[in-house]
Amino acid sequence: xxxxxxxxxxxxxxxxxxxxxxxxxxxxxxxxxxxxxxxxxxxxxxxxxxxxxxxxxxxxxxxxxxxxxxxxxxxxxxxxx
Numbered sequence: 001x002x003x004x005x006x007x008x009x010x011x012x013x014x015x016x017x018x019x020x021x022x023x024x025x026x027x028x029x030x031x032x033x034x035x036x037x038x039x040x041x042x043x044x045x046x047x048x049x050x051x052x053x054x055x056x057x058x059x060x061x062x063x064x065x066x067x068x069x070x071x072x073x074x075x076x077x078x079x080x081x
Contacts, residue, residue, distance in 0.1 A: 012026075
């Protein structure tokens with residue numbers, strides 16, 4: 001391994017380029033570790049059903065809704081007149 005010149009940077013792309021050369025990629029370990037439980041949960045149908053139901057509820061709650069007369073949009077927690 002080459003010795004690095006004293007470069008002080010928080011730019012990981014530049015650090016990888018200096019260490020490994022141009023056009024190289026190093027995966028983020030946190031993102032890689034996050035894939036493990038996601039893939040494990042996909043093998044349990046009951047869990048996936050629950051996750052999909054929760055996602056649809058969150059999507060519904062995040063949409064703007066109209067009042068009963070079809071007028072103005074209501075924000076979350078706001079009651080129709």
